[in-house]
Amino acid sequence: ELAGVPLVSGSTLRIGGDMVIGDRMTGCVGTVGVAEHITARRKAAPGDQLLMTTGAGGGTVATTALYYGYHDVIEKTINLTFLHAADAILKSELLGSIHAMTDVTNGGLRGDVHEMAKTAGLRFIVEEEKVRGLIDPDVYRMLYELEIDPLGVSVDALLVIAEPETIYGVQALLSKMGVESSIIGRVEEGKAEPVLVRNGREEEFSPRFREAAYTPLKKLVEKEEQDFDYMKNQVDRAAKAAIEKKTRIIKKLSH
Numbered sequence: 001e002l003a004g005v006p007l008v009s010g011s012t013l014r015i016g017g018d019m020v021i022g023d024r025m026t027g028c029v030g031t032v033g034v035a036e037h038i039t040a041r042r043k044a045a046p047g048d049q050l051l052m053t054t055g056a057g058g059g060t061v062a063t064t065a066l067y068y069g070y071h072d073v074i075e076k077t078i079n080l081t082f083l084h085a086a087d088a089i090l091k092s093e094l095l096g097s098i099h100a101m102t103d104v105t106n107g108g109l110r111g112d113v114h115e116m117a118k119t120a121g122l123r124f125i126v127e128e129e130k131v132r133g134l135i136d137p138d139v140y141r142m143l144y145e146l147e148i149d150p151l152g153v154s155v156d157a158l159l160v161i162a163e164p165e166t167i168y169g170v171q172a173l174l175s176k177m178g179v180e181s182s183i184i185g186r187v188e189e190g191k192a193e194p195v196l197v198r199n200g201r202e203e204e205f206s207p208r209f210r211e212a213a214y215t216p217l218k219k220l221v222e223k224e225e226q227d228f229d230y231m232k233n234q235v236d237r238a239a240k241a242a243i244e245k246k247t248r249i250i251k252k253l254s255h
Helices: 059-068 071-077 081-090 108-120 128-132 137-145 164-176 228-254
Strands: 010-012 027-029 049-053 098-103 123-127 158-162 181-188 193-198 201-204
Touching: 049 081, 049 164, 059 071, 059 137, 071 137, 081 098, 081 158, 081 164, 098 108, 108 123, 108 158, 108 193, 123 128, 128 181, 128 193, 158 164, 164 181
Parallel strands: 123 193
Antiparallel strands: 049 158, 049 181, 098 158, 123 181, 193 201
């Protein structure tokens, strides 16, 4: 709504996240429209560079902070940096020269880069040190203390893949908006694989298990059967509460 998008499309398979106890409702939504240019992951090409913006995490980081008591980190996740950056690029003349663009989402860079390498059939190389500097310090501290891999969680950052000249233009555009970004890697010909450069050495950059902040809690709760009519009323109540919450968040983000 804040970005002026009438309908958002994507997987809603994990409605409620790991905090759902008992029966779970799942669903999906979709859009109908016409796009003049699609920044599909398969369009990445040899010689491209990977540009990533700063990130403070999204839902996974926020729920982890809630569960483990890192309350100072929660506020860091409530920002519009990603939306502002994406909106500026979409409105610029640079969009047509961008090969691929995505958010660093579920599974983090490990998941995204692995999928890109497989889809494009190319070698994707990421430098760990460059990525580390783009994660909010407080968020990084929490992940480090909880022994959660920063490369394996959604950090709510924007990842742009294009030729060097286009990347420099995107970086300049973002800089004018006050959004920091860095070139974190490159695309090469060769075996379709994701590679991580750590301490000057290349190593495998494969996805690991999905981080789930609430998993320990679910083990302590027993499932109870509920009356269907009661559950229908609860769904209606939850929908109304969700709309009211959305209105509060929009007001907060609009300040």
